[in-house]
Amino acid sequence: MRTADNEKESRLVSVVPSDRQLSLMQREFYAFAHFTVNTYTNREWGDGTEKESIFDPVKFDARQWVKAVKAAGMKGIILTCKHHDGFCLWPSKYTDHTVAGSPFKGDVVKEVSDACHEGGIGFGVYLSPWDRNSKLYGQSKAYDDYFVNQLEELLSNYGEVFSVWFDGACGEGPNGKKQYYDWNRYYETIRRLQPGACIHVCGPDVRWCGNEAGHTRVSEWSVVPERTRDTEKIASDSQQSDDTSFREREIKASDEDLGSYGLICDEDKLVWYPAEVDTSIRPGWFYHSEEDGDVKTPEELFDLYETTVGGNTTLLLNIPPTREGLFHSKDVEALEALGRMIGETYRDNLLERAKLSSDTDDGVHDVSGIRKDDYDTWYGTSDYTRTARITATFDKEYTLNRVVLKENVKLSQRIEGFRVIAYRGGREVFVYEGTVVGYKKIVRIPAVAADRIEIEVLDSRVAPAISFVGVY
Numbered sequence: 459m460r461t462a463d464n465e466k467e468s469r470l471v472s473v474v475p476s477d478r479q480l481s482l483m484q485r486e487f488y489a490f491a492h493f494t495v496n497t498y499t500n501r502e503w504g505d506g507t508e509k510e511s512i513f514d515p516v517k518f519d520a521r522q523w524v525k526a527v528k529a530a531g532m533k534g535i536i537l538t539c540k541h542h543d544g545f546c547l548w549p550s551k552y553t554d555h556t557v558a559g560s561p562f563k564g565d566v567v568k569e570v571s572d573a574c575h576e577g578g579i580g581f582g583v584y585l586s587p588w589d590r591n592s593k594l595y596g597q598s599k600a601y602d603d604y605f606v607n608q609l610e611e612l613l614s615n616y617g618e619v620f621s622v623w624f625d626g627a628c629g630e631g632p633n634g635k636k637q638y639y640d641w642n643r644y645y646e647t648i649r650r651l652q653p654g655a656c657i658h659v660c661g662p663d664v665r666w667c668g669n670e671a672g673h674t675r676v677s678e679w680s681v682v683p684e685r686t687r688d689t690e691k692i693a694s695d696s697q698q699s700d701d702t703s704f705r706e707r708e709i710k711a712s713d714e715d716l717g718s719y720g721l722i723c724d725e726d727k728l729v730w731y732p733a734e735v736d737t738s739i740r741p742g743w744f745y746h747s748e749e750d751g752d753v754k755t756p757e758e759l760f761d762l763y764e765t766t767v768g769g770n771t772t773l774l775l776n777i778p779p780t781r782e783g784l785f786h787s788k789d790v791e792a793l794e795a796l797g798r799m800i801g802e803t804y805r806d807n808l809l810e811r812a813k814l815s816s817d818t819d820d821g822v823h824d825v826s827g828i829r830k831d832d833y834d835t836w837y838g839t840s841d842y843t844r845t846a847r848i849t850a851t852f853d854k855e856y857t858l859n860r861v862v863l864k865e866n867v868k869l870s871q872r873i874e875g876f877r878v879i880a881y882r883g884g885r886e887v888f889v890y891e892g893t894v895v896g897y898k899k900i901v902r903i904p905a906v907a908a909d910r911i912e913i914e915v916l917d918s919r920v921a922p923a924i925s926f927v928g929v930y
Protein backbone atom coordinates (compact mmCIF):
# COMPACT_ATOMS: atom_id res chain seq x y z
CA MET A 459 0.00 0.00 0.00
CA ARG A 460 1.37 3.39 -0.89
CA THR A 461 1.85 6.16 1.65
CA ALA A 462 -0.96 8.67 1.52
CA ASP A 463 0.06 12.26 0.84
CA ASN A 464 -2.73 14.83 0.74
CA GLU A 465 -0.71 17.51 -0.99
CA LYS A 466 0.69 15.32 -3.74
CA GLU A 467 -2.66 13.68 -4.36
CA SER A 468 -4.44 17.04 -4.57
CA ARG A 469 -1.98 18.15 -7.21
CA LEU A 470 -2.59 14.99 -9.21
CA VAL A 471 -6.38 15.38 -9.19
CA SER A 472 -6.10 18.99 -10.31
CA VAL A 473 -5.16 17.64 -13.75
CA VAL A 474 -8.42 17.39 -15.71
CA PRO A 475 -9.51 17.14 -19.37
CA SER A 476 -10.22 20.10 -21.62
CA ASP A 477 -13.73 20.33 -23.07
CA ARG A 478 -12.51 19.00 -26.41
CA GLN A 479 -10.88 16.01 -24.71
CA LEU A 480 -14.01 15.34 -22.70
CA SER A 481 -16.15 15.36 -25.87
CA LEU A 482 -13.78 12.93 -27.54
CA MET A 483 -13.89 10.50 -24.62
CA GLN A 484 -17.67 10.66 -24.69
CA ARG A 485 -17.57 9.78 -28.37
CA GLU A 486 -15.88 6.50 -27.28
CA PHE A 487 -15.76 4.64 -30.60
CA TYR A 488 -15.24 6.04 -34.12
CA ALA A 489 -14.00 4.95 -37.53
CA PHE A 490 -10.91 5.47 -39.63
CA ALA A 491 -11.27 5.27 -43.43
CA HIS A 492 -8.01 4.69 -45.29
CA PHE A 493 -8.64 5.51 -48.94
CA THR A 494 -6.22 6.80 -51.61
CA VAL A 495 -4.27 5.66 -54.69
CA ASN A 496 -3.03 2.69 -52.62
CA THR A 497 -6.53 1.24 -52.88
CA TYR A 498 -5.86 0.91 -56.62
CA THR A 499 -2.18 -0.09 -56.55
CA ASN A 500 -2.81 -2.66 -53.79
CA ARG A 501 -0.11 -1.15 -51.59
CA GLU A 502 0.04 0.15 -48.03
CA TRP A 503 2.39 3.07 -48.68
CA GLY A 504 2.35 4.89 -51.99
CA ASP A 505 5.56 6.53 -53.21
CA GLY A 506 4.02 9.68 -54.66
CA THR A 507 4.51 8.75 -58.33
CA GLU A 508 1.02 7.28 -58.80
CA LYS A 509 -1.07 8.77 -61.58
CA GLU A 510 -4.20 10.62 -60.52
CA SER A 511 -6.11 8.73 -63.22
CA ILE A 512 -6.02 5.47 -61.24
CA PHE A 513 -8.34 6.82 -58.56
CA ASP A 514 -11.75 5.77 -59.82
CA PRO A 515 -14.39 4.81 -57.22
CA VAL A 516 -17.29 4.20 -59.58
CA LYS A 517 -19.88 3.44 -56.91
CA PHE A 518 -18.62 5.79 -54.19
CA ASP A 519 -21.34 6.39 -51.61
CA ALA A 520 -20.37 8.08 -48.35
CA ARG A 521 -23.86 7.51 -46.96
CA GLN A 522 -23.26 3.77 -47.16
CA TRP A 523 -20.13 4.27 -45.01
CA VAL A 524 -21.99 6.33 -42.45
CA LYS A 525 -24.84 3.85 -42.22
CA ALA A 526 -22.43 0.98 -41.54
CA VAL A 527 -20.43 2.96 -39.02
CA LYS A 528 -23.57 3.97 -37.14
CA ALA A 529 -24.85 0.40 -37.10
CA ALA A 530 -21.79 -0.53 -35.03
CA GLY A 531 -22.43 2.34 -32.61
CA MET A 532 -19.50 4.45 -33.84
CA LYS A 533 -19.80 8.20 -33.60
CA GLY A 534 -17.49 9.59 -36.26
CA ILE A 535 -15.27 8.97 -39.28
CA ILE A 536 -11.68 10.16 -39.67
CA LEU A 537 -10.80 10.18 -43.37
CA THR A 538 -7.28 9.97 -44.83
CA CYS A 539 -7.68 13.21 -46.78
CA LYS A 540 -4.01 12.84 -47.76
CA HIS A 541 -1.81 9.84 -46.97
CA HIS A 542 1.99 9.65 -47.36
CA ASP A 543 1.65 9.45 -51.19
CA GLY A 544 0.46 13.06 -51.21
CA PHE A 545 -2.72 12.41 -53.24
CA CYS A 546 -5.51 14.70 -52.04
CA LEU A 547 -9.08 13.42 -51.76
CA TRP A 548 -10.29 16.98 -52.22
CA PRO A 549 -9.52 19.38 -55.11
CA SER A 550 -6.81 21.32 -53.28
CA LYS A 551 -5.86 24.62 -54.90
CA TYR A 552 -2.23 24.06 -53.97
CA THR A 553 -1.38 20.97 -56.00
CA ASP A 554 -2.50 19.08 -59.09
CA HIS A 555 -2.07 15.76 -57.36
CA THR A 556 -5.74 15.49 -56.38
CA VAL A 557 -9.11 13.97 -57.19
CA ALA A 558 -9.62 16.80 -59.69
CA GLY A 559 -7.21 15.01 -62.03
CA SER A 560 -8.95 11.65 -61.65
CA PRO A 561 -11.91 10.25 -63.59
CA PHE A 562 -13.89 10.61 -60.35
CA LYS A 563 -13.58 14.41 -60.41
CA GLY A 564 -15.76 14.96 -57.31
CA ASP A 565 -14.71 15.86 -53.76
CA VAL A 566 -14.47 12.83 -51.46
CA VAL A 567 -13.87 15.02 -48.41
CA LYS A 568 -17.03 17.00 -49.09
CA GLU A 569 -19.17 13.92 -49.57
CA VAL A 570 -17.85 12.16 -46.48
CA SER A 571 -18.12 15.25 -44.27
CA ASP A 572 -21.63 15.99 -45.55
CA ALA A 573 -22.74 12.40 -44.96
CA CYS A 574 -21.29 12.45 -41.43
CA HIS A 575 -22.97 15.71 -40.52
CA GLU A 576 -26.23 14.60 -42.07
CA GLY A 577 -26.04 11.33 -40.13
CA GLY A 578 -25.31 13.13 -36.87
CA ILE A 579 -21.78 11.78 -36.40
CA GLY A 580 -18.43 13.59 -36.30
CA PHE A 581 -16.07 14.18 -39.20
CA GLY A 582 -12.30 14.06 -38.69
CA VAL A 583 -9.26 14.79 -40.84
CA TYR A 584 -6.12 12.68 -41.26
CA LEU A 585 -3.56 14.76 -43.11
CA SER A 586 -0.16 13.11 -43.42
CA PRO A 587 2.69 15.54 -42.75
CA TRP A 588 4.95 13.20 -44.69
CA ASP A 589 4.29 13.87 -48.38
CA ARG A 590 6.17 11.78 -50.94
CA ASN A 591 4.80 13.73 -53.89
CA SER A 592 5.26 17.40 -53.06
CA LYS A 593 8.42 18.97 -54.52
CA LEU A 594 8.32 21.38 -51.61
CA TYR A 595 8.84 18.61 -49.08
CA GLY A 596 12.12 19.11 -47.25
CA GLN A 597 12.31 22.83 -48.04
CA SER A 598 11.31 23.79 -44.48
CA LYS A 599 9.14 26.93 -44.65
CA ALA A 600 7.93 26.38 -48.21
CA TYR A 601 6.52 22.98 -47.28
CA ASP A 602 5.11 24.25 -43.98
CA ASP A 603 3.28 26.95 -45.94
CA TYR A 604 1.93 24.31 -48.30
CA PHE A 605 0.86 22.08 -45.41
CA VAL A 606 -0.81 24.92 -43.52
CA ASN A 607 -2.64 25.99 -46.69
CA GLN A 608 -4.01 22.49 -47.00
CA LEU A 609 -4.97 22.40 -43.34
CA GLU A 610 -6.78 25.70 -43.85
CA GLU A 611 -8.74 24.29 -46.77
CA LEU A 612 -9.78 21.23 -44.81
CA LEU A 613 -10.63 23.08 -41.63
CA SER A 614 -12.55 25.92 -43.31
CA ASN A 615 -14.64 24.32 -46.03
CA TYR A 616 -16.11 21.16 -44.56
CA GLY A 617 -18.05 22.16 -41.46
CA GLU A 618 -17.18 21.09 -37.95
CA VAL A 619 -14.17 18.81 -37.52
CA PHE A 620 -13.81 16.77 -34.30
CA SER A 621 -10.34 15.40 -34.89
CA VAL A 622 -7.10 16.15 -36.68
CA TRP A 623 -4.93 13.04 -36.76
CA PHE A 624 -1.19 13.58 -37.26
CA ASP A 625 0.76 10.48 -38.10
CA GLY A 626 4.26 9.94 -36.73
CA ALA A 627 5.59 8.39 -39.96
CA CYS A 628 8.19 10.67 -41.49
CA GLY A 629 10.61 9.87 -44.29
CA GLU A 630 12.13 11.46 -47.36
CA GLY A 631 10.26 13.40 -50.00
CA PRO A 632 10.72 13.21 -53.78
CA ASN A 633 13.91 15.29 -53.51
CA GLY A 634 15.46 12.88 -51.05
CA LYS A 635 15.13 15.48 -48.32
CA LYS A 636 13.49 15.24 -44.94
CA GLN A 637 11.20 17.88 -43.52
CA TYR A 638 11.36 19.28 -39.98
CA TYR A 639 7.77 20.09 -39.22
CA ASP A 640 6.68 23.33 -37.60
CA TRP A 641 4.24 21.59 -35.26
CA ASN A 642 3.38 24.68 -33.28
CA ARG A 643 2.30 26.49 -36.39
CA TYR A 644 0.10 23.53 -37.36
CA TYR A 645 -1.42 23.43 -33.87
CA GLU A 646 -2.15 27.16 -33.92
CA THR A 647 -3.89 26.81 -37.26
CA ILE A 648 -6.12 24.06 -35.90
CA ARG A 649 -6.97 25.92 -32.69
CA ARG A 650 -7.82 29.04 -34.68
CA LEU A 651 -10.08 27.32 -37.22
CA GLN A 652 -11.50 24.39 -35.25
CA PRO A 653 -11.14 25.05 -31.54
CA GLY A 654 -13.25 21.99 -30.69
CA ALA A 655 -11.01 19.55 -32.59
CA CYS A 656 -8.61 17.27 -30.75
CA ILE A 657 -5.13 16.84 -32.22
CA HIS A 658 -4.16 13.16 -32.07
CA VAL A 659 -0.85 11.27 -31.90
CA CYS A 660 1.69 13.95 -32.91
CA GLY A 661 -0.37 16.44 -30.98
CA PRO A 662 -1.28 17.59 -27.50
CA ASP A 663 -4.78 16.14 -26.99
CA VAL A 664 -4.84 12.39 -27.63
CA ARG A 665 -2.06 9.91 -27.00
CA TRP A 666 -1.25 7.01 -29.32
CA CYS A 667 -1.52 3.76 -27.35
CA GLY A 668 1.81 2.51 -28.71
CA ASN A 669 0.72 -0.30 -31.04
CA GLU A 670 -1.53 -0.93 -34.01
CA ALA A 671 -2.71 -4.36 -32.89
CA GLY A 672 -5.61 -3.23 -30.72
CA HIS A 673 -3.92 -3.85 -27.34
CA THR A 674 -4.80 -1.80 -24.30
CA ARG A 675 -2.64 -1.67 -21.17
CA VAL A 676 -3.91 -3.38 -18.01
CA SER A 677 -3.85 0.03 -16.32
CA GLU A 678 -4.39 2.86 -18.77
CA TRP A 679 -3.80 6.32 -17.30
CA SER A 680 -4.97 9.68 -18.57
CA VAL A 681 -2.87 11.79 -16.17
CA VAL A 682 0.72 11.33 -17.33
CA PRO A 683 4.01 13.25 -17.35
CA GLU A 684 4.06 16.10 -19.84
CA ARG A 685 7.23 14.67 -21.39
CA THR A 686 5.15 11.69 -22.61
CA ARG A 687 3.66 14.14 -25.03
CA ASP A 688 6.96 15.73 -25.95
CA THR A 689 8.47 12.36 -26.74
CA GLU A 690 5.76 11.63 -29.26
CA LYS A 691 6.45 14.92 -30.91
CA ILE A 692 10.20 14.50 -30.84
CA ALA A 693 10.10 10.91 -32.07
CA SER A 694 8.26 11.95 -35.18
CA ASP A 695 10.63 14.84 -35.62
CA SER A 696 13.43 12.32 -36.25
CA GLN A 697 16.88 12.30 -34.62
CA GLN A 698 16.53 15.38 -32.48
CA SER A 699 16.56 13.85 -29.04
CA ASP A 700 19.97 12.79 -27.91
CA ASP A 701 20.07 13.80 -24.25
CA THR A 702 19.03 11.00 -21.97
CA SER A 703 19.74 11.95 -18.40
CA PHE A 704 17.88 9.74 -15.94
CA ARG A 705 15.37 12.43 -15.03
CA GLU A 706 14.57 12.99 -18.66
CA ARG A 707 14.55 9.31 -19.49
CA GLU A 708 12.33 8.56 -22.41
CA ILE A 709 8.84 7.43 -21.75
CA LYS A 710 7.91 5.40 -24.76
CA ALA A 711 4.41 5.01 -26.08
CA SER A 712 4.98 1.29 -25.53
CA ASP A 713 5.82 1.47 -21.79
CA GLU A 714 3.37 -0.46 -19.63
CA ASP A 715 2.94 2.02 -16.77
CA LEU A 716 2.66 5.68 -17.69
CA GLY A 717 0.83 7.12 -14.73
CA SER A 718 0.52 5.13 -11.49
CA TYR A 719 0.85 7.20 -8.34
CA GLY A 720 4.38 6.03 -7.56
CA LEU A 721 5.56 6.91 -11.03
CA ILE A 722 4.17 10.42 -11.25
CA CYS A 723 3.75 11.78 -7.71
CA ASP A 724 7.05 13.69 -7.91
CA GLU A 725 6.90 14.52 -11.58
CA ASP A 726 7.16 18.27 -12.25
CA LYS A 727 4.69 18.67 -15.05
CA LEU A 728 1.61 16.58 -15.57
CA VAL A 729 -0.96 16.64 -18.35
CA TRP A 730 -4.30 15.07 -19.19
CA TYR A 731 -3.37 12.97 -22.22
CA PRO A 732 -5.83 10.12 -22.75
CA ALA A 733 -5.06 7.09 -24.93
CA GLU A 734 -6.60 6.10 -28.22
CA VAL A 735 -6.29 2.60 -29.69
CA ASP A 736 -6.16 2.55 -33.49
CA THR A 737 -6.43 -0.70 -35.38
CA SER A 738 -7.94 -2.07 -38.60
CA ILE A 739 -10.86 -4.42 -39.17
CA ARG A 740 -8.53 -6.19 -41.65
CA PRO A 741 -4.78 -6.88 -41.58
CA GLY A 742 -4.00 -3.81 -43.73
CA TRP A 743 -5.00 -0.17 -43.39
CA PHE A 744 -5.96 -0.04 -47.07
CA TYR A 745 -8.29 -2.36 -48.97
CA HIS A 746 -6.77 -5.50 -50.51
CA SER A 747 -9.19 -8.02 -52.01
CA GLU A 748 -7.00 -10.91 -50.83
CA GLU A 749 -7.89 -9.90 -47.27
CA ASP A 750 -11.64 -10.36 -47.77
CA GLY A 751 -11.41 -13.57 -45.77
CA ASP A 752 -9.54 -11.87 -42.92
CA VAL A 753 -12.16 -9.43 -41.66
CA LYS A 754 -12.30 -9.55 -37.86
CA THR A 755 -15.30 -11.52 -36.63
CA PRO A 756 -18.06 -9.81 -34.64
CA GLU A 757 -16.77 -11.65 -31.56
CA GLU A 758 -13.24 -10.33 -32.10
CA LEU A 759 -14.58 -6.82 -32.64
CA PHE A 760 -16.73 -7.07 -29.53
CA ASP A 761 -13.71 -8.15 -27.50
CA LEU A 762 -11.74 -5.24 -28.95
CA TYR A 763 -14.54 -2.83 -28.09
CA GLU A 764 -14.82 -4.03 -24.51
CA THR A 765 -11.08 -4.00 -23.82
CA THR A 766 -10.48 -0.56 -25.34
CA VAL A 767 -13.59 1.50 -24.63
CA GLY A 768 -13.94 -0.49 -21.42
CA GLY A 769 -10.25 0.04 -20.62
CA ASN A 770 -10.17 3.84 -20.49
CA THR A 771 -9.23 4.44 -24.13
CA THR A 772 -11.16 5.50 -27.18
CA LEU A 773 -11.32 3.08 -30.11
CA LEU A 774 -10.48 4.17 -33.65
CA LEU A 775 -11.41 1.25 -35.91
CA ASN A 776 -10.32 1.37 -39.55
CA ILE A 777 -12.65 0.19 -42.31
CA PRO A 778 -10.98 0.50 -45.74
CA PRO A 779 -13.27 1.35 -48.66
CA THR A 780 -12.95 -0.85 -51.75
CA ARG A 781 -11.93 0.28 -55.24
CA GLU A 782 -15.59 0.91 -55.96
CA GLY A 783 -15.70 3.35 -53.03
CA LEU A 784 -17.92 1.29 -50.77
CA PHE A 785 -17.37 -0.57 -47.52
CA HIS A 786 -17.18 -4.26 -48.42
CA SER A 787 -20.26 -6.33 -47.53
CA LYS A 788 -18.16 -8.55 -45.21
CA ASP A 789 -17.06 -5.51 -43.21
CA VAL A 790 -20.60 -4.13 -43.15
CA GLU A 791 -22.00 -7.42 -41.87
CA ALA A 792 -19.37 -7.59 -39.12
CA LEU A 793 -20.13 -4.01 -38.07
CA GLU A 794 -23.87 -4.64 -37.95
CA ALA A 795 -23.39 -7.78 -35.87
CA LEU A 796 -21.07 -5.88 -33.53
CA GLY A 797 -23.71 -3.18 -33.04
CA ARG A 798 -26.28 -5.82 -32.15
CA MET A 799 -23.92 -7.45 -29.64
CA ILE A 800 -23.18 -4.14 -27.92
CA GLY A 801 -26.87 -3.21 -27.89
CA GLU A 802 -27.99 -6.53 -26.46
CA THR A 803 -25.27 -6.72 -23.81
CA TYR A 804 -25.74 -3.23 -22.42
CA ARG A 805 -29.46 -2.70 -22.93
CA ASP A 806 -30.77 -3.33 -19.45
CA ASN A 807 -28.95 -1.96 -16.41
CA LEU A 808 -29.91 -4.31 -13.57
CA LEU A 809 -29.11 -1.54 -11.13
CA GLU A 810 -32.50 -0.09 -12.03
CA ARG A 811 -33.92 -3.02 -10.10
CA ALA A 812 -31.68 -2.73 -7.08
CA LYS A 813 -31.71 -0.91 -3.77
CA LEU A 814 -28.52 1.10 -3.55
CA SER A 815 -26.66 2.03 -0.43
CA SER A 816 -23.28 3.14 0.70
CA ASP A 817 -22.01 2.12 4.10
CA THR A 818 -19.36 4.81 4.15
CA ASP A 819 -20.84 7.21 6.71
CA ASP A 820 -19.15 10.29 5.39
CA GLY A 821 -20.58 9.90 1.88
CA VAL A 822 -20.78 13.42 0.47
CA HIS A 823 -23.06 12.54 -2.41
CA ASP A 824 -26.23 10.58 -2.73
CA VAL A 825 -25.54 7.22 -4.33
CA SER A 826 -28.87 6.91 -6.18
CA GLY A 827 -27.78 8.90 -9.27
CA ILE A 828 -25.09 6.49 -10.39
CA ARG A 829 -27.37 4.23 -12.40
CA LYS A 830 -27.85 7.04 -14.92
CA ASP A 831 -24.98 7.74 -17.29
CA ASP A 832 -24.24 11.43 -16.84
CA TYR A 833 -21.67 13.59 -15.15
CA ASP A 834 -23.93 15.80 -13.11
CA THR A 835 -24.44 13.25 -10.40
CA TRP A 836 -21.56 11.38 -8.89
CA TYR A 837 -20.79 9.58 -5.72
CA GLY A 838 -17.76 10.21 -3.55
CA THR A 839 -16.59 10.26 0.00
CA SER A 840 -15.18 13.28 1.74
CA ASP A 841 -11.64 14.34 0.93
CA TYR A 842 -8.75 12.05 1.84
CA THR A 843 -10.93 9.05 2.68
CA ARG A 844 -9.64 7.32 -0.48
CA THR A 845 -11.96 4.32 -0.14
CA ALA A 846 -15.68 3.76 -0.61
CA ARG A 847 -18.19 0.99 -0.88
CA ILE A 848 -21.44 0.84 -2.80
CA THR A 849 -23.86 -2.03 -2.31
CA ALA A 850 -26.60 -2.92 -4.78
CA THR A 851 -29.21 -5.36 -3.47
CA PHE A 852 -31.42 -6.72 -6.24
CA ASP A 853 -35.13 -7.48 -5.98
CA LYS A 854 -34.35 -11.10 -6.91
CA GLU A 855 -31.54 -13.27 -8.25
CA TYR A 856 -30.13 -12.35 -11.68
CA THR A 857 -27.54 -13.93 -13.93
CA LEU A 858 -24.96 -11.28 -14.73
CA ASN A 859 -21.60 -11.09 -16.48
CA ARG A 860 -20.67 -7.43 -16.85
CA VAL A 861 -20.12 -4.54 -14.47
CA VAL A 862 -19.43 -1.09 -15.92
CA LEU A 863 -17.81 1.61 -13.80
CA LYS A 864 -17.14 5.21 -14.71
CA GLU A 865 -15.38 8.01 -12.92
CA ASN A 866 -16.42 11.60 -13.25
CA VAL A 867 -13.31 12.53 -15.22
CA LYS A 868 -14.14 16.22 -14.90
CA LEU A 869 -12.65 15.58 -11.45
CA SER A 870 -9.63 13.76 -12.91
CA GLN A 871 -8.74 10.09 -12.80
CA ARG A 872 -8.62 9.00 -9.18
CA ILE A 873 -9.20 5.31 -8.63
CA GLU A 874 -6.06 3.13 -8.33
CA GLY A 875 -7.65 -0.07 -7.05
CA PHE A 876 -11.12 -1.56 -6.77
CA ARG A 877 -13.01 -4.77 -6.24
CA VAL A 878 -16.34 -6.08 -7.47
CA ILE A 879 -17.89 -8.82 -5.34
CA ALA A 880 -21.02 -10.76 -6.27
CA TYR A 881 -23.11 -12.50 -3.58
CA ARG A 882 -25.84 -15.06 -3.67
CA GLY A 883 -27.86 -15.81 -0.54
CA GLY A 884 -25.19 -14.10 1.56
CA ARG A 885 -22.33 -16.15 0.05
CA GLU A 886 -19.58 -14.70 -2.10
CA VAL A 887 -19.82 -16.15 -5.62
CA PHE A 888 -17.31 -14.01 -7.50
CA VAL A 889 -14.58 -11.49 -6.80
CA TYR A 890 -12.88 -9.32 -9.42
CA GLU A 891 -9.96 -7.13 -8.48
CA GLY A 892 -8.94 -4.29 -10.77
CA THR A 893 -6.71 -1.22 -10.90
CA VAL A 894 -7.83 1.84 -12.87
CA VAL A 895 -11.33 2.91 -13.86
CA GLY A 896 -11.01 6.29 -15.58
CA TYR A 897 -13.58 7.31 -18.17
CA LYS A 898 -14.94 3.75 -18.40
CA LYS A 899 -14.05 0.32 -17.10
CA ILE A 900 -15.89 -2.76 -18.33
CA VAL A 901 -15.43 -5.62 -15.89
CA ARG A 902 -16.06 -8.94 -17.59
CA ILE A 903 -16.90 -11.84 -15.33
CA PRO A 904 -18.13 -15.34 -16.07
CA ALA A 905 -21.94 -15.46 -15.84
CA VAL A 906 -22.95 -15.85 -12.18
CA ALA A 907 -26.31 -15.86 -10.42
CA ALA A 908 -26.28 -13.15 -7.78
CA ASP A 909 -28.67 -11.11 -5.65
CA ARG A 910 -26.19 -8.55 -4.39
CA ILE A 911 -23.15 -6.72 -5.78
CA GLU A 912 -20.58 -4.71 -3.89
CA ILE A 913 -18.25 -2.21 -5.50
CA GLU A 914 -15.34 -1.43 -3.25
CA VAL A 915 -12.87 1.32 -4.02
CA LEU A 916 -9.69 0.13 -2.32
CA ASP A 917 -7.50 3.10 -3.14
CA SER A 918 -7.93 6.42 -4.87
CA ARG A 919 -6.25 9.81 -5.06
CA VAL A 920 -7.92 12.08 -2.45
CA ALA A 921 -11.36 10.43 -2.75
CA PRO A 922 -13.23 8.58 -5.49
CA ALA A 923 -15.79 10.29 -7.75
CA ILE A 924 -17.88 7.54 -9.34
CA SER A 925 -20.35 8.78 -11.90
CA PHE A 926 -21.86 5.54 -13.14
CA VAL A 927 -22.31 1.89 -12.28
CA GLY A 928 -24.04 -0.54 -14.63
CA VAL A 929 -24.64 -4.24 -14.07
CA TYR A 930 -25.69 -6.47 -16.98
Ligand code: FUL
Pocket residue numbers: 502625626627736743
Ligand atom coordinates in the same frame (compact mmCIF):
# COMPACT_ATOMS: atom_id res chain seq x y z
C1 FUL B 1 0.89 4.71 -39.74
C2 FUL B 1 0.88 4.86 -41.25
O1 FUL B 1 2.16 4.73 -41.80
C3 FUL B 1 -0.08 3.83 -41.77
O2 FUL B 1 -0.11 3.77 -43.15
C4 FUL B 1 -1.46 4.15 -41.20
O3 FUL B 1 -1.93 5.38 -41.75
C5 FUL B 1 -1.42 4.22 -39.67
C6 FUL B 1 -2.71 4.67 -39.06
O4 FUL B 1 -0.39 5.07 -39.25
O5 FUL B 1 1.88 5.45 -39.14
